[in-house]
Amino acid sequence: MHLNPYGADAVNLAADLANRRPSSPGELADRCRAAGLAVPGAVTPEDLDRAHRALTAWEKVVDAADEPERAALLNGMLEEIAAFPRLTDHAGDGWHLHYRDEGRPFGDQLCSLMAVGTALHLAGRGMHRLRRCAVSECATVFADTSRTGRQRYCSPRCANRDAVRRHRARHTG
Numbered sequence: 001m002h003l004n005p006y007g008a009d010a011v012n013l014a015a016d017l018a019n020r021r022p023s024s025p026g027e028l029a030d031r032c033r034a035a036g037l038a039v040p041g042a043v044t045p046e047d048l049d050r051a052h053r054a055l056t057a058w059e060k061v062v063d064a065a066d067e068p069e070r071a072a073l074l075n076g077m078l079e080e081i082a083a084f085p086r087l088t089d090h091a092g093d094g095w096h097l098h099y100r101d102e103g104r105p106f107g108d109q110l111c112s113l114m115a116v117g118t119a120l121h122l123a124g125r126g127m128h129r130l131r132r133c134a135v136s137e138c139a140t141v142f143a144d145t146s147r148t149g150r151q152r153y154c155s156p157r158c159a160n161r162d163a164v165r166r167h168r169a170r171h172t173g
């Protein structure tokens with residue numbers, strides 16, 4: 001099975017890994033598999049390093065000051081890793097697109113998937129649809145795939161927390 005970078009899975013996987021960085025190659029492999037990604041047999045410490053560097057670059061895309069800066073940072077990631085799209089049926093389970101050269105290490109594959117998936121998410125759904133939670137002490141990153149595109153909180157819990165706080169501020173202020 002492969003992640004479709006046009007869907008939300010690739011950008012959601014990037015957010016999940018950025019919010020809780022994997023600490024070992026095994027954990028990286030497990031969490032990518034859990035997200036539905038086809039992971040080759042052995043994930044190496046080099047792959048984990050590559051993933052961490054890609055996540056650091058990706059968080060800069062999240063924290064960009066405006067849309068042109070966001071586009072420029074993401075274009076930098078794409079330039080570094082992505083290749084022309086090609087059709088492949090390497091696993092014999094269906095034709096799909098790869099946006100990278102064949103035979104690259106898993107860390108590079110993951111970096112390409114995150115960059116391409118995020119670019120497609122932003123271009124397709126809206127450049128603003130990637131952010132950190134509006135609760136100031138919560139730094140959680142999320143991709144906004146809501147219908148309205150106005151999601152401000154990472155979770156219902158944070159939305160409630162902020163609603164309670166605003167209510168209190170109104171009544172004691």
Ligand SMILES: [Zn+2]
Nearest residue numbers: 002090096098
């Ligand atoms: Zn594939």
Ligand SMILES: [Zn+2]
Nearest residue numbers: 133138154158
């Ligand atoms: Zn939050």
